[in-house]
Amino acid sequence: xxxxxxxxxxxxxxxxxxxxxxxxxxxxxxxxxxxxxxxxxxxxxxxxxxxxxxxxxxxxxxxxxxxxxxxxxxxxxxxxxxxxxxxxxxxxxxxxxxxxxxxxxxxxxxxxxxxxxxxxxxxxxxxxxxxxxxxxxxxxxxxxxxxxxxxxxxxxxxxxxxxxxxxxxxxxxxxxxxxxxxxxxxxxxxxxxxxxxxxxxxxxxxxxxxxxxxxxxxxxxxxxxxxxxxxxxxxxxxxxxxxxxxxxxxxxxxxxxxxxxxxxxxxxxxxxxxxxxxxxxxxxxxxxxxxxxxxxxxxxxxxxxxxxxxxxxxxxxxxxxxxxxxxxxxxxxxxxxxxxxxxxxxxxxxxxxxxxxxxxxxxxxxxxxxxxxxxxxxxxxxxxxxxxxxxxxxxxxxxxxxxxxxxxxxxxxxxxxxxxxxxxxxxxxxxxxxxxxxxxxxxxxxxxxxxxxxxxxxxxxxxxxxxxxxxxxxxxxxxxxxxxxxxxxxxxxxxxxxxxxxxxxxxxxxxxxxxxxxxxxxxxxxxxxxxxxxxxxxxxxxxxxxxxxxxxxxxxxxxxxxxxxxxxxxxxxxxxxxxxxxxxxxxxxxxxxxxxxxxxxxxxxxxxxxxxxxxxxxxxxxxxx
Ligand code: SF4
Ligand code: MSK
Numbered sequence: 001x002x003x004x005x006x007x008x009x010x011x012x013x014x015x016x017x018x019x020x021x022x023x024x025x026x027x028x029x030x031x032x033x034x035x036x037x038x039x040x041x042x043x044x045x046x047x048x049x050x051x052x053x054x055x056x057x058x059x060x061x062x063x064x065x066x067x068x069x070x071x072x073x074x075x076x077x078x079x080x081x082x083x084x085x086x087x088x089x090x091x092x093x094x095x096x097x098x099x100x101x102x103x104x105x106x107x108x109x110x111x112x113x114x115x116x117x118x119x120x121x122x123x124x125x126x127x128x129x130x131x132x133x134x135x136x137x138x139x140x141x142x143x144x145x146x147x148x149x150x151x152x153x154x155x156x157x158x159x160x161x162x163x164x165x166x167x168x169x170x171x172x173x174x175x176x177x178x179x180x181x182x183x184x185x186x187x188x189x190x191x192x193x194x195x196x197x198x199x200x201x202x203x204x205x206x207x208x209x210x211x212x213x214x215x216x217x218x219x220x221x222x223x224x225x226x227x228x229x230x231x232x233x234x235x236x237x238x239x240x241x242x243x244x245x246x247x248x249x250x251x252x253x254x255x256x257x258x259x260x261x262x263x264x265x266x267x268x269x270x271x272x273x274x275x276x277x278x279x280x281x282x283x284x285x286x287x288x289x290x291x292x293x294x295x296x297x298x299x300x301x302x303x304x305x306x307x308x309x310x311x312x313x314x315x316x317x318x319x320x321x322x323x324x325x326x327x328x329x330x331x332x333x334x335x336x337x338x339x340x341x342x343x344x345x346x347x348x349x350x351x352x353x354x355x356x357x358x359x360x361x362x363x364x365x366x367x368x369x370x371x372x373x374x375x376x377x378x379x380x381x382x383x384x385x386x387x388x389x390x391x392x393x394x395x396x397x398x399x400x401x402x403x404x405x406x407x408x409x410x411x412x413x414x415x416x417x418x419x420x421x422x423x424x425x426x427x428x429x430x431x432x433x434x435x436x437x438x439x440x441x442x443x444x445x446x447x448x449x450x451x452x453x454x455x456x457x458x459x460x461x462x463x464x465x466x467x468x469x470x471x472x473x474x475x476x477x478x479x480x481x482x483x484x485x486x487x488x489x490x491x492x493x494x495x496x497x498x499x500x501x502x503x504x505x506x507x508x509x510x511x512x513x514x515x516x517x518x519x520x521x522x523x524x525x526x527x528x529x530x531x532x533x534x535x536x537x538x539x540x541x542x543x544x545x546x547x548x549x550x551x552x553x554x555x556x557x558x559x560x561x562x563x564x565x566x567x568x569x570x571x572x573x574x575x576x577x578x579x580x581x582x583x584x585x586x587x588x589x590x591x592x593x594x595x596x597x598x599x600x601x602x603x604x605x606x607x608x609x610x611x612x613x614x615x616x617x618x619x620x621x622x623x624x625x
């Protein structure tokens with residue numbers, strides 16, 4: 001690709017990315033796109049999922065010549081086991097994030113920290129009541145202690161079903177009971193997947209996949225849902241606010257700090273520290289005009305949703321942000337952080353700081369954040385960044401563009417408020433066909449695609465068809481850069497969506513948070529289903545992750561399908577070596593759950609597929625087209 005003069009345009013649809021790719025080449029920096037080229041073509045056995053490394057009689061690779069592994073396992077069993085473990089990685093990632101939120105909440109409830117507080121007391125009381133905890137006449141922290149215990153129970157072995165299943169339509173829960181996929185404790189389901197996929201256990205691909213559904217449901221309806229609800233309680237429930245996106249949010253004359261990862265426990269403290277007068281003075285003494293904080297990926301989404309902190313970029317922009325030469329320090333928690341960031345940082349003056357013992361990076365400085373020292377550690381990190389500013393070479397700085405305005409903060413609570421306190425106006429708009437349906441457009445970037453091209457074009461096509469888009473994760477930055485996250489974007493929407501969003505003053509693409517916050521979309525789907533009196537699978541809803549890459553994204557897709565939401569992916573997971581697993585994903589699940597996966601790399605064709613599905617569901621409900 002190096003000789004092609006249009007190579008940068010093929011890598012990313014964005015001007016800021018293309019300029020930074022040119023700079024990377026000038027500065028001699030290797031990026032994710034270069035490494036993809038080095039890794040291509042990928043191993044066909046791995047790609048189709050038929051390489052097994054589960055025991056040392058192998059590794060075994062399934063082919064026409066050798067259709068069985070040493071133990072006798074065939075392609076279906078091997079693919080199911082590999083995919084089950086892949087999904088377990090995603091469920092564990094989200095849910096362990098959820099557990100960290102419970103531990104923070106527990107520390108606050110027991111007075112073990114002064115650095116964290118309860119910001120949304122009303123939400124705490126509401127959720128406690130929902131989970132059957134007495135609130136009348138009790139101290140807030142007493143209720144919080146009970147709620148922390150209640151949430152810890154959701155991770156254990158004794159629960160027959162996780163607590164938030166009370167949000168589900170009854171008919172749907174009955175179907176899950178019939179199928180044997182009612183999720184029990186989160187840790188139990190993940191551990192059981194590891195057990196089942198040990199050599200000599202579950203050797204029936206369909207049965208392994210059934211457990212995969214159960215495990216992913218435990219993530220969606222418990223691990224992730226708890227993470228979202230507790231983050232709101234601790235840091236505030238998001239409400240609509242303005243923010244900005246792209247590399248233009250970096251400031252040439254300020255100390256630039258980027259927060260990256262997923263959990264707001266670190267980034268919220270960094271935000272407080274950068275606003276402290278003493279540290280701002282220190283930055284001025286170092287020659288900067290101030291300290292600027294911006295986000296990347298989902299930690300960025302968390303801060304943007306609640307605090308309006310600007311977003312520098314999504315997954316494929318993380319290396320490119322450093323290549324601006326303007327970033328003093330990048331502080332990370334966990335998930336989706338490329339190890340290459342340390343090396344790219346070393347080519348400039350950028351320091352990488354890790355904060356969690358479970359996510360350390362060789363070459364980065366480690367500043368461990370714990371409940372009792374969050375503020376002190378945050379100040380330390382900001383001082384390190386100020387120190388780095390004195391090493392910046394201004395001649396190497398290039399901030400490639402002006403930022404783009406967006407509107408963020410659409411939690412379900414905020415959406416309900418915008419609707420006047422009830423879902424009825426939304427239901428009426430759906431029934432009348434003004435909003436024909438809704439799609440959760442979620443997930444990542446993947447250098448195998450032109451960066452953000454599918455994310456943006458699918459969003460555009462859907463809103464044209466009067467389909468409301470709910471964006472989370474890295475899609476958000478894409479939609480924001482494309483001008484779709486502002487109320488003025490209704491001009492690009494179909495007439496019905498334009499009328500409804502216009503009257504509410506909201507964009508046709510609503511930012512609902514980070515990838516853990518897909519739990520908000522699940523909850524909204526359940527609220528709508530209960531309001532109409534049907535199952536989620538009866539609703540004109542879909543989900544899509546056009547440019548997905550991570551285990552977590554596959555887990556989200558699986559819990560969406562298991563919850564009755566038809567889910568489009570730009571490319572399949574590594575399952576195509578198994579007819580049983582592939583047919584189950586594309587067709588079989590539809591019979592069981594009223595939803596299945598669809599694979600389509602072209603965003604325009606994907607929009608048509610989703611549209612057809614929405615038409616079918618509307619017809620099923622007797623709604624007009
Ligand atoms: Fe090979 Fe079976 Fe061992 Fe897998 S479990 S590596 S297929 S012998
Ligand atoms: S950060 S999982 S690249 S959305 Fe949540 Fe983005 Fe996907 Fe990571």
